[in-house]
Amino acid sequence: MKYMTTYDMMETARNTNAWMGATARAMASYPVFALSMNPLLPLMAAWGEVTERTFDRMIAKPDWGIRSxxxxxxxxxxxxxxxxxxxxxxxxxxxxxxxxxxxxxxxxxxxxxxxxxxxxxxxxxxxxxxxxxxxxxxxxxxxxxxxxxxxxxxxxxxxxxxxxxxxxxxxxxxxxxxxxxxxxxxxxxxxxxxxxxxxxxxxxxxxxxxxxxxxxxxxxxxGRRVTMGQLEHLAIQRVGFKSKGAGRLVYPGLLQLQSFITMNGERHSKAFSEQIMRVARGEASDHDAHNRFYDEYLAVMDxxxxxxxxxxxxxxxxxxxxxxxxxxxxxxxxxxxxxxxxxxxxxxxxxxxxxxxxxxxxxxxxxxxxxxxxxxxxxxxxxxxxxxxxxxxxxxxxxxxxxxxxxNSDAPKSAKGNKTPSAQPDQGENVINLASA
Incomplete structure (x- = not known):
């Protein structure tokens, strides 16, 4: 089961960071601490909130969110x-x-x-x-x-x-x-x-x-620098027992995300620092520009x-x-x-x-x-x-x-014809039906 341990270590690190963020947010948000007027407490809570959201999004498949x-x-x-x-x-x-x-x-x-x-x-x-x-x-x-x-x-x-x-x-x-x-x-x-x-x-x-x-x-x-042997050794891991694909050889999404972040490290670091300050000042929201972008950007797949x-x-x-x-x-x-x-x-x-x-x-x-x-x-x-x-x-x-x-839409239709379905009736305020993943 070579590399399965490495895969699980990355997931453990992600899970631990999410837990640390949640813990910092919860502790710094106790009402009694508000009496101290310590400016570090709102910063700690803001850091925790941004950190928890960041690491939780890495394993969540985003919703299409197209309601109408x-x-x-x-x-x-x-x-x-x-x-x-x-x-x-x-x-x-x-x-x-x-x-x-x-x-x-x-x-x-x-x-x-x-x-x-x-x-x-x-x-x-x-x-x-x-x-x-x-x-x-x-x-x-x-x-x-x-x-x-x-x-x-x-x-x-x-x-x-x-x-x-x-x-x-x-x-x-x-x-x-x-x-x-x-x-x-x-x-x-x-x-x-x-x-x-x-x-x-x-x-x-x-x-x-x-x-x-x-x-x-x-x-x-x-692609030119690395050999296929090096790439297989450095990038390929086995999925851990926690997932349905346990044992499958994959290029992990978390490893790919590290490459994405590294390419523009300074820009991402600045974006998260500014978001922490916005949260601390009460200027952030659940669907602000930062969260809309990073909720998608951080959601990675193997x-x-x-x-x-x-x-x-x-x-x-x-x-x-x-x-x-x-x-x-x-x-x-x-x-x-x-x-x-x-x-x-x-x-x-x-x-x-x-x-x-x-x-x-x-x-x-x-x-x-x-x-x-x-x-x-x-x-x-x-x-x-x-x-x-x-x-x-x-x-x-x-x-x-x-x-x-x-x-280029005036060509004759094939023998199979157009498979477009007929107009769909409005069946009320049902929730959107997502394709299973």
Whole structure:
């Protein structure tokens, strides 16, 4: 059971810090201490409150929190989160808007499996819901998946995407964000050869590493420096007995979070110091800007070891996608097979995760796709988060993506037809139905 102890030690440290925060908050909040007028007591309580919340959020899957949207008629429409396809390692879910007829635009958002839950794209979903029927990939936390479910690597991930596209039919527009960009492109090329009628009408690829060598970042530099043996030794652990996936080899979310924090350590340290002072002064709230961001940012999930290692080796080191040498289920995926799917590339000029050029390389792989079906946009001043969920997405990129979808929505439907469900009745003030994880 190698590395299981290390996994449990990280969980023990997280649990202990949460307990220390709760203890400090409770002790410093005793009413009798208010008589002392000691300014350190409110600071101690504030530190405890922020610390407890921070470490508790690391093991909590965030709620989608999308209760309703305003429809074109000016009334509120409740939103249900409904599973369409359920699989061991991830579900395909739909945001069903009650009392609304099927929309012409049908969008599949492919969420990253890179340490955070699909809820990282909550604001992206919210921005698309008024104008589209929205589906999304909801990947599961590897620590909650029994070993008996088998393996899950980048080939399995690609086949999941191909199956989800088949399920939804060709009257579909796919938007992939960050990590899944190269694998979404591969899934489309796989369908082009195996089941052409299941291909989507368009792909929008946002800030993903199709060719990591096209532009250097800290991520690509790390991929070059470390060997696969070192990576497996340093990063891979076994899930402890506390979880359903006990014994499964994973890349732990807590380890990934440490990397996230380290990349911008000074900024995060300042953010937490300022939040402690706001709590001490009574200026913070449960859903203030700090808590909204960090409740999502700190919620991390484990990835299967085979998925993480195959991503580093095959996407970053061997560049199988960039070289058009990717193989899925024993079949070589040829990107030249994509001839009818419109493809749009979106990059941020200040993206330090997938630098400009890494995603744009996808267009060079599409050798048989007419130039009229290729498009690219470089957003000035935008970082990685901004191109799919920030100000740049809201003000500039979203309108461009919707226009691209509309420009490529006149293709004939496949033999499978449009699988859009009929309008859903409003069944009262029921709580939102979340897909099981």
């Amino acid at each position: 949207i305003v429809g074109a008629d000016g009334t509120d429409h409740l939103v249900d989160v409904t599973p369409v396809v359920e699989r061991p390692f991830g579900n395909l879910i739909q945001f069903v808007v009650r009392r609304r007829a099927p929309m012409q635009r049908r969008v599949l958002l492919v969420a990253p499996m890179s340490g955070h839950y699909a809820t990282l794209l909550r604001s992206t979903v919210l921005s698309l819901l008024p104008d589209c029927d929205v589906y999304i990939t909801d990947w599961h936390n590897a620590r909650d998946i029994p070993v008996s479910a088998g393996k899950f690597d980048i080939e399995d991930y690609t086949l999941y995407l191909a199956d989800f596209m088949r399920e939804l039919g060709s009257d579909l527009h796919v938007i992939a964000v960050c990590q899944p960009v190269p694998l979404t492109l591969a899934a489309t090329a796989y369908l082009a050869a195996e089941d052409p009628s299941a291909q989507p009408r368009s792909l929008t690829l946002i800030g993903g590493p199709v060719d990591p060598d096209a532009a250097a970042t800290e991520v690509t530099d790390f 990835m299967t070891a085979e998925f993480y290692l195959s991503t580093v080796e095959r996407i970053f080191k061997n560049r199988e996608i960039a070289k058009n040498e990717f193989v899925v289920a024993g079949r070589k995926v040829d990107f030249g097979a994509i001839t009818d799917v419109a493809v749009k590339i979106v990059e941020g000029a200040n993206d330090d995760i997938s630098a400009p050029g890494q995603c744009l390389a996808a267009l060079d792989l599409l050798t048989n796709l007419p130039d009229s079906k290729k498009a690219a946009h470089l957003e000035p001043g935008a970082g990685h988060y901004g191109i799919f969920a920030g100000k740049s997405w809201r003000l500039n990129i979203r309108p461009l993506v919707l226009a691209f979808i509309d420009a």
